[in-house]
Structures are given as C-alpha cells and as structure tokens.
Amino acid sequence: MASIPICSHALAAASSAPRSILHLRRVLCLAPGSGPSSSPILDFLLPPPASSAYASSGRRGYATTPSSTESQARTRQHRPASSRRHYASRLSRPSINVPSWTTSRNPTNVPQPRSFATTAPRGTTQTLLNPQMDDDGNEMRLEITSRAAKRLAKVMEKDGNSRLALRIQVESGGCHGFQYLMSLVTLPEQLPTTSGPDAAVEPDAGADAGGSEPVIRDDDTIFTYAGEDSGASSADPLAAPKIILDTPSLELLKGSKVDFTMELIGSQFKIVDNPLATSSCGCGTSFDIKA
Numbered sequence: 001m002a003s004i005p006i007c008s009h010a011l012a013a014a015s016s017a018p019r020s021i022l023h024l025r026r027v028l029c030l031a032p033g034s035g036p037s038s039s040p041i042l043d044f045l046l047p048p049p050a051s052s053a054y055a056s057s058g059r060r061g062y063a064t065t066p067s068s069t070e071s072q073a074r075t076r077q078h079r080p081a082s083s084r085r086h087y088a089s090r091l092s093r094p095s096i097n098v099p100s101w102t103t104s105r106n107p108t109n110v111p112q113p114r115s116f117a118t119t120a121p122r123g124t125t126q127t128l129l130n131p132q133m134d135d136d137g138n139e140m141r142l143e144i145t146s147r148a149a150k151r152l153a154k155v156m157e158k159d160g161n162s163r164l165a166l167r168i169q170v171e172s173g174g175c176h177g178f179q180y181l182m183s184l185v186t187l188p189e190q191l192p193t194t195s196g197p198d199a200a201v202e203p204d205a206g207a208d209a210g211g212s213e214p215v216i217r218d219d220d221t222i223f224t225y226a227g228e229d230s231g232a233s234s235a236d237p238l239a240a241p242k243i244i245l246d247t248p249s250l251e252l253l254k255g256s257k258v259d260f261t262m263e264l265i266g267s268q269f270k271i272v273d274n275p276l277a278t279s280s281c282g283c284g285t286s287f288d289i290k291a
Contacts, residue, residue, distance in 0.1 A: 128237055129191055129222040132247055140254035142168070142223055144243060148269060149225035151260040152241035155184070162239040163187045165222070166269060168258070170249040178252065179286045182269055185215050187238060192216065219247040252276060252289060 125143045132140045156164045169181045216222075224240040243258060256274035261267065271287075274280075280287040 124226050125223050126226050127221065128224045128242065129216070130220060132221055132250055134251075134254065140221075140250050142243065142245065142250065142253050143257040144223060144225040144241060145257055145259045146225075146227065148258045148260040149227065149241040151269070152225075156239075156241070161186060162236075163189065165242045165244045166258070168243055168245045168249060168253070168271075170252045173286075175281050175286050177286075177288045180271055185244065187215055187222075187242075187244070189238075191222075191238070216244070217246060220244050221247070221250055 125141060127139070127141065134140050152164070152166060156162055163186050164184055165187050167183050167185045170178055171181055173179050222242055222244045224237055224242045226240065245253070253271060253274060253276075255276075257272050259270050259272045261270050274287065276289045277287040278290055
C-alpha cells in the first residue's frame with residue numbers, strides 16, 4: 001500500500017488545535033461578567049435587582065428612599081421655634097368668629113345685677129281691711145280681674161262717687177244650692193282704725209241705702225285692685241276699684257276671681273274659677289260646692 005506523505009506543518013497544526021479550543025473556553029469562562037447570571041436566558045427569567053425594587057415600590061404608588069425620609073426629619077428638627085409656635089397657634093385658633101364680649105376682660109362687659117322696683121306689681125289684688133286666714137294659715141283672698149276693675153272705675157266715675165264698692169254675698173238657694181248676690185254700696189270716708197281677724201268695727205261706719213245697718217260689718221273684708229288702670233293713688237286707697245264681702249262668703253269663694261263679662265243676655269259681674277265649685281248654672285249665679 002502506498003503511503004501518503006504528510007507535511008510536518010500540518011501535523012503540528014492538527015496537534016495544536018485541541019489546545020487552542022481548550023484555551024479559548026478557559027478565557028470565556030474567566031472573562032468579567034461571565035457566569036450563570038450573565039446568561040440571556042437567566043436575565044429574562046430573573047430581572048435585575050434594581051427593576052425588582054422599583055416594581056415593589058410601584059405597587060404602593062410611590063417610592064420612598066431612606067435618604068428622603070432622613071432629610072425631612074432633619075428639616076423638621078432644624079425648623080425655627082418661632083415658626084413652630086406660629087403653626088401651633090393657627091391650629092389652636094377657633095375657626096369661628098367668637099363675639100368679643102365673651103373673651104374680653106373688660107369689667108364693663110360683665111352683666112351687672114339689676115335692681116327691682118319695690119312698688120306693687122301691675123294688676124294685683126290687695127287686702128285693704130280685715131284679712132282672714134284659713135285653717136292652714138294661708139290668707140283667703142278673692143281676686144279682681146282687670147276687666148272688673150275697669151268696669152268698677154267707670155261706674156265710680158259716672159256716678160261721681162269714689163267710695164262705691166261691689167258687695168258680694170253668698171246665700172243658700174238657687175238651682176244648685178248656693179247663689180251669688182251682688183250690689184253697689186258706698187263706703188264711709190274713713191275706714192275703721194283697727195283691722196285683723198278679731199277687729200271690732202265701729203257701729204257708725206257708714207250706712208246702706210236704707211240706713212238700717214252699717215255698710216262695713218264686723219266680719220267684712222275689703223279688697224282693692226292696685227294697677228295703672230285703677231285710677232287711684234297711694235294716698236287714697238279707697239278711690240281704687242274695690243269689693244267687700246263677709247267671712248262666710250269669703251270661705252266659699254276663696255281662690256276665685258271677680259270678672260266682668262259681656263254676653264248676648266247682658267253684661268254683668270261674675271264669679272269665675274272657683275276651686276270649691278263642682279257645678280254651676282248657665283247664668284252663672286248659682287253653684288254647688290264639694291261635700
């Protein structure tokens with residue numbers, strides 16, 4: 001068999017080829033940035049750390065870094081004390097307009113105590129003669145309304161007699177057991193000097209129209225109306241509208257009122273709001289009391 005001549009240069013190249021490939025592989029493996037992390041497949045499957053951190057912070061809508069937080073804290077610490085007091089005063093200040101008189105320390109804005117008048121209140125009934133007490137020690141009184149006082153004042157002015165008084169008397173009878181009797185009498189110029197439950201009235205203390213008996217009896221009580229529309233002065237209490245009644249009648253009428261009513265059947269003085277009356281007739285002149 002014939003032998004093929006081989007060049008010595010070719011054999012040297014063939015023997016050195018595996019060594020070159022091995023050296024190239026070593027260079028590639030030891031090159032900077034080589035390794036499993038620099039593989040394109042690994043880069044696709046595992047993103048870089050910077051992008052991962054950005055994605056985690058992006059879920060919360062903002063990215064916070066330690067450097068920014070520390071800078072804000074240093075800014076608050078180095079803020080001047082005057083500015084901090086200014087912001088604190090603005091926060092504590094109310095948002096509404098408070099009147100000046102509530103926060104002022106001026107003594108003139110403090111409410112001062114008011115003085116009360118010592119005169120009798122408007123439209124009151126006062127006992128002029130011989131007050132009477134009940135079993136509980138309370139004064140028995142028959143009130144006079146403003147309408148009744150005005151009517152009595154007109155009657156006194158029309159008659160020209162300032163000593164006219166309305167006498168009220170309760171007697172048994174009528175359709176309900178008791179009835180009212182009312183009449184006008186003229187009181188004397190001077191009242192008896194003594195007054196009280198046991199006071200004795202002088203026999204010559206005036207006389208009625210017939211002149212048979214005195215107008216003011218020993219058990220009579222006189223009430224007057226004190227008010228601006230009474231037309232009387234404090235110097236002459238007898239010039240005010242007044243009523244007179246005896247003790248038995250006062251016991252049945254205590255707590256009630258004397259009023260003046262104007263109805264279709266006529267105008268008259270009438271007893272109203274009697275706490276002891278259980279029923280009364282339509283005309284208002286008869287009533288029944290509690291047993």
